[in-house]
Amino acid sequence: MDTMEILNGIFREVFDDSTIVIKRETTADDVDDWDSLSHLNLVIAVEMKFGVKFALGELQSLKNVGDMADLVEKKAKKN
Numbered sequence: 001m002d003t004m005e006i007l008n009g010i011f012r013e014v015f016d017d018s019t020i021v022i023k024r025e026t027t028a029d030d031v032d033d034w035d036s037l038s039h040l041n042l043v044i045a046v047e048m049k050f051g052v053k054f055a056l057g058e059l060q061s062l063k064n065v066g067d068m069a070d071l072v073e074k075k076a077k078k079n
Contacts, residue, residue, distance in 0.1 A: 004065075006050075007046065010049055013045065022065045024065060024066030043059060050072050052072060052076055054071070054075075
């Protein structure tokens, strides 16, 4: 399973919506109910699933899900 597939599963779980299909270009504007609280839950779920830890500055620089996937892969390789 690749990173985007795993992230898609996390999104479905966090947003409790089995119909979500994310793409690299997906942003918070594309997902119903993606607010600050769900964003925090999403970040925690991603960190736990991939065994990584994000710095605040890293998260603020993310523009879309593709950027998140790239950051996850970069951090996972370091572990």
